[in-house]
Amino acid sequence: MSDQTPPADRPPSVDTLARSIADVSLPHPLLVDAARAAIEAGDPDRARGIATDLQRRMLTPVINGTGTLLHTNLGRAPMAWEQAATYSNLELDLTTGERGSRMATAPALIAKACGAEAAIVVNNCAAAVMLTLAGLAEGRGVIVSRGELVEIGGGFRIPEVMERSGARLIEVGTTNRTRLADFERAVAEHSDDAGVILQVHQSNYRIVGFTEAPRTAELASLDRPLVADIGSGLLDSRCGWLAGGPPGWLAEEPAARQTLEAGADLVTFSGDKLFGGPQAGVIAGRADLIATISQHPLARALRPGSLVLGALQATALAYLAGDGDAIPFWRMVVLTVDELRARADAIGVGTVIDTEATPGGGTLPEVGFPSIGIAVSGDHRYALRNRVRPLIARVSDGQTIVDLRTVDPGDDADVAEALGSL
Numbered sequence: 001m002s003d004q005t006p007p008a009d010r011p012p013s014v015d016t017l018a019r020s021i022a023d024v025s026l027p028h029p030l031l032v033d034a035a036r037a038a039i040e041a042g043d044p045d046r047a048r049g050i051a052t053d054l055q056r057r058m059l060t061p062v063i064n065g066t067g068t069l070l071h072t073n074l075g076r077a078p079m080a081w082e083q084a085a086t087y088s089n090l091e092l093d094l095t096t097g098e099r100g101s102r103m104a105t106a107p108a109l110i111a112k113a114c115g116a117e118a119a120i121v122v123n124n125c126a127a128a129v130m131l132t133l134a135g136l137a138e139g140r141g142v143i144v145s146r147g148e149l150v151e152i153g154g155g156f157r158i159p160e161v162m163e164r165s166g167a168r169l170i171e172v173g174t175t176n177r178t179r180l181a182d183f184e185r186a187v188a189e190h191s192d193d194a195g196v197i198l199q200v201h202q203s204n205y206r207i208v209g210f211t212e213a214p215r216t217a218e219l220a221s222l223d224r225p226l227v228a229d230i231g232s233g234l235l236d237s238r239c240g241w242l243a244g245g246p247p248g249w250l251a252e253e254p255a256a257r258q259t260l261e262a263g264a265d266l267v268t269f270s271g272d273k274l275f276g277g278p279q280a281g282v283i284a285g286r287a288d289l290i291a292t293i294s295q296h297p298l299a300r301a302l303r304p305g306s307l308v309l310g311a312l313q314a315t316a317l318a319y320l321a322g323d324g325d326a327i328p329f330w331r332m333v334v335l336t337v338d339e340l341r342a343r344a345d346a347i348g349v350g351t352v353i354d355t356e357a358t359p360g361g362g363t364l365p366e367v368g369f370p371s372i373g374i375a376v377s378g379d380h381r382y383a384l385r386n387r388v389r390p391l392i393a394r395v396s397d398g399q400t401i402v403d404l405r406t407v408d409p410g411d412d413a414d415v416a417e418a419l420g421s422l
C-alpha cells in the first residue's frame with residue numbers, strides 16, 4: 001500500500017475521508033479526488049455523493065427505451081463482440097506464414113458484400129472522408145456543391161474536414177440548386193488542380209422546395225474520381241438479408257452497392273449506423289484508389305485494431321450469409337407491431353400505446369415507423385436512468401414512454417421491474 005501513502009502536503013483529512021467512503025467501489029485515487037472536491041466545497045459530507053456521481057458516469061450497459069434505433073447518445077447500433085485475451089492473426093497470413101494485411105479480412109468482406117473492388121476501414125466516417133481527401137487531393141482542389149457544405153452533427157463539418165485533409169475547397173452552385181453544368185465548369189476551370197468530386201448525402205437534414213442537385217450517375221460522367229459520402233452504411237438497397245425485403249422507409253436512403261453501380265468511384269460510410277456494426281468508417285470502391293489512399297500516412301494513424309475489425313468481420317459475414325437476424329439493428333427493425341404488443345401485454349405494467357420508432361443516428365430525419373410503447377403518467381426519466389441497469393425513456397404529454405422496439409426482449413423483465421417500482 002506504500003503507493004497510497006498520502007504525500008506530506010496533503011491534509012490528512014482528505015485521505016481519512018477517502019477511506020471512509022471505501023465501500024463505493026472505485027479505485028482509491030478517485031475516492032481521494034471526491035474527498036478533496038468535497039472538502040474544497042466546504043462540505044465533506046458530499047464526498048460520498050460526488051464519488052457515486054462519478055461512478056454513475058462510467059461507461060455501462062443501458063436499456064434503450066427511446067424508440068430511436070441508432071441513438072447517438074447511446075452508442076448508435078447495438079453490437080456484441082467478444083474477443084478472448086489471446087493473440088490473433090491480425091497481420092499474419094496463416095496460409096503463407098508471411099506478413100499479412102489487417103485490411104485483407106473485414107474490409108475485404110465488406111467490399112464483397114457491397115460489390116466494391118476493395119475497401120479499407122478507419123475509426124469513423126469523418127476519418128474516412130478526411131483520409132480519402134488527403135489521399136486523393138492533398139494540396140489540390142475538391143469540387144463540392146454549396147448545398148452539401150454542411151454540418152452533420154457532432155461537429156462533423158464538411159468544409160472543416162476538407163481543410164484538415166489538406167485539400168482545397170472548390171464550391172459550386174448554390175445552397176438550394178446545383179446543376180451538372182456547375183460541376184462541368186469547375187472541372188474545366190480547375191483542370192490542373194481538381195483532384196476529386198465529393199458528393200455528400202444530406203443525412204440529417206433536407207433542403208425542400210425549389211431544389212436541384214445532379215444525380216450520382218451524372219457526376220460520374222465527369223472526368224474526375226467521384227467520392228460519395230453516403231454516411232449511413234446501407235449496403236444494398238435490396239436488403240437481401242431481410243426475409244421481407246427492404247422496409248418502405250428506406251426508399252430514399254442511398255446504398256453503397258447502388259451508389260457504386262451508378263458510377264461513384266468510392267463510397268464512405270459509418271460502421272455503426274445502418275450497417276449495424278461497431279464504430280468505424282469504411283472507404284469502399286476502386287482498388288487503385290483504395291491502394292493510393294492506404295499509402296497515405298494518415299491511414300496508419302486512423303486504422304482500427306483487432307477488436308473493431310473482429311466485430312466488423314462478424315457483421316460482414318452475417319450480410320454475406322443473408323442473415324439479418326444476426327445483426328441486432330436489423331433484428332429490431334423487422335419486429336412486427338403484433339410481436340411488440342404481445343411483449344408489452346406480458347410486461348403487464350402501465351398502458352400499452354401505439355408509438356413511432358425512428359432510425360436515428362443522423363439518418364432519415366423525417367422517417368418514423370409503427371411501434372409499441374408502455375406509458376406511465378408523470379416524468380420518471382430520472383428514476384429510470386438511475387437504476388443499476390439504467391433504462392432510458394422519453395417523455396411526451398406528461399407521460400413517460402418506454403418504446404419496446406429498441407428494448408432487447410431479454411431485458412423485458414427488467415423493464416417490468418423498473419416500471420413496476422415507480
Ligand SMILES: *Cc1c(COP(=O)(O)O)cnc(C)c1O
Pocket residue numbers: 124125126127152156200201202203204229230231232269270271280281361362
Ligand atoms: C454520420 C455521417 C458522417 C459522420 O460519420 P461518423 O461515423 O459519425 O464519423 C459523415 N457523413 C455523413 C453523410 C453522415 O451521415
